[in-house]
Amino acid sequence: MFNKSKTNNVNLSQENASMPDMEEEQVEAVAEEEVSTQPAVAAPAQPTNQRTSMMDMISTAATKPSILSEGFSFRGEIAAKGAIHVEGALNGQIQVDELTIGARGQVEGVVTCSSLHIKGKFSGTATCNELIVTSSASVDGHVVYQTLSVQKGASIKGELLLVK
Template structure:
């Protein structure tokens, strides 16, 4: 039956016709009921968490000086000056960045200046970087022009 049909069950009551059409449509398009198992109470804890790599980086801008301890689960971009202890999943010391202190990270890219004790898995020293201190690493890449001094230990 259509809205514009001349064969109506109640010609004098268009509201009743519309209700009948709606009821017929709802019944014919109703979803089938499916059996499902109950949701495990620990479901939420088993869901994957957001990867730190996909989070926005923490940024210490040029002209900013920080003294103290920094702890980050994700990426830390340093364009300013940090004096103290830094622990992060991944650290980028930009060309204007400077770190004096202790640094612990999985991935370290140095384009600026670093002086201190470092523990990292992957170390990438850029062509304009200056690195000095006690550096512990698993993998290292030093680009032509990068300056390094101190004690370098492969883990």
């Protein structure tokens, strides 16, 4: 659109040069007339699924797990909505919806979550609704759960307590 009006102005300037008796006001009027006769460009439609609030963005982000990579070590307290996947070392008090301890991950401390999936090493105390212990897992501590799945080969030292 802008290029066309610039082109029109160039053309008008060339016409103006060839017709020296035409005044500038008349040239401007002709330019306005040419611009107004061009078809209007429609504004782009707004997407219908556009986010309306910050809470929508936060709830969407909460579905993706936060990852503690191998070689990364964290000591402290974590409280978060959503999931955390640990491949490094985590020591402290953890309160999340889902905690997955990867095959190379190590978690030590007090854990409160809905789902605890252990593939690596866990030591401490945990309270969860669902406990999954894979064949490569090592558990040393006290875990309270409602549903349990343990694969053959898992190492469990301590106490697993079913709560209904």
